[in-house]
Amino acid sequence: MSGQTDERAARTDVHPEPRPEATGRHPSLDPAGPPTSSTPAAATDAAPSPEHPEPHRPAEEQPTAAVPAQSRPTERITTGRDVLGTAAGSQLTDRYVLRQRIGSDPGAGAEFWRAEDTVLRRPVGVTLLRRLPADDRSDDPEGTARAGEMIVRALRSGCFEHTGSARLLDVLSPGTHGVPADVLGAAVAEWVPGRSLAETVAEGPVRAQRAAHAVESLAAAATEAHQHGLVLGCDHPQRVRITPDGRAMLAFLLPRPSVSAADDVRGLGGLLYCLLTRRWPLSVADAARAGLVAADRTPAGRLRSPSQLRPGVPLELDTLCMGALGQGGEGWGRVHTAAALHRMLVDVVAEDADQALFPPVQDGAPSDPDDVWQDSDHLPDSRNDPQRRRNLRMGLAVLGVGVLVVLGYLGVQVGTLFGGSGEPPVVLPPAATVPAQTQAPPAPGTGVAAAPVQQVSAQVFDPTGNGDNPDTVDRVVDGDPATTWATSQYFQPFPALKPGIGIMASFDSPQPVTKLTIESATPGTVVEVRSAPSEDASLEQTRPITTVTLEGGETVVPLDGARPTGNVLLWITTLGSGNQSEVGEISFERAVQ
Incomplete structure (x- = not known):
């Protein structure tokens, strides 16, 4: 100047x-x-x-x-609006543009704005610290020291993040390029979508359980902030917004320097009180500025409890509300910390979730459209709805046609069963009677025709590890006995290290397998032949068929082809000489009708 x-x-x-x-x-x-x-x-x-x-x-x-x-x-002599420089459309630095004034907190010299980040093209919430009018009686007539202390607090809380509070994005200190002269600083935070507190309760009080759920998230944020030595400043109604999913969030930062953790507790109690009664119980001036009704008080100056203004409010929420506001009566303690308030709200919300199958107690608030239990007084009367009557007639007509179709089908079936086809029945002579066929054993010297099973795949089966030499196991089904697959060489025989190792053979479709042939150069190997429901089945899910000890060269294992199977497991339980077994080729034959 x-x-x-x-x-x-x-x-x-x-x-x-x-x-x-x-x-x-x-x-x-x-x-x-x-x-x-x-x-x-x-x-x-x-x-x-x-x-x-x-x-x-x-x-x-x-x-x-x-x-x-x-x-x-x-x-040109500038007007007062030009001097202030914080009208809608004004810029802060070259990045933020003020769009809509949401409210103010004169005690902090703060204004709350919805602004736009022109760089990232997103809405943000801005808290402006205004220069207070000159006052010769004040040690800090312009509020410079006050704003400096609030800016320092904001910088200290920059690392604090919680779902119940908007995240701090930027802090503008006094003298920053592009900041109007009457602005002593600003805090830029994420924009919280949803509605203000006044808009939330404009249509009526919130259901008690929904109110507890809304305050619970903000109480959790206050609890964590107090543990880090910070305060939120949630004792002002215009600093809080209700998200579309019903959570209360601190939307505007930079609380007054005089705000303490106890003020946050009172603010949480005031928020719960307002959601239950549509009245703000703290500052009358803040209530009027936010478009809320101030809470009623008794002639002695005490607040009326939520249950007095709204019968049906649960006792636990009524007591918690008055205790957080410091209005608890005789025999009731006061809620001193946000952590205690948060624990009680968590219990209330959990109890409501456990009783979701039962109709809620009527607390004076109308049911929401998405509530499972609806109030009968608020259900629409659809008895004379023309559209409903038309849909009902169409449904009855379709149902009648369906009944007629079913009755006609049953009539035809009954007539066929008892009335026949209208022709005389055919009676066979005694000589033409066909005797019942019985299964006779095959004559000696004759056997069932067999054919080799084609398209056989193989993989190592090892329930305890990755399998032995899985890259060479396909050699046992390549048709060449000279190419072999071998197990690892173990220091001790089975089951010292593992119960066994196996080869899972799989077919394209279930086959009536009648014979298994195993080519091996390690005699003494004991193999359990098992059928498996699938190629990735566990050992417990397989069914043993037979057990065979391999001989040097070719070992033939007869199988029962009565039950077709799509997977056959060769489970090696005893290794050959040197604690190692080798298989050159396996082949299967199936029965042919």
């Missing part, structure tokens, strides 16, 4: 400054600057032309007789 005064004094020979008593404006509100370089001084004193008419001035800015018209300053 002193720089402007010196500059004006230097130009008094061209444009003498009007006296305050002549203009009706205080000199401190007249940020007159030098004329632009494109407008000569002589031209500014000329009479206005039709192309450039002189702008209309308010009555208080009209020149008086004490100041000649030709001695008026050429600079």
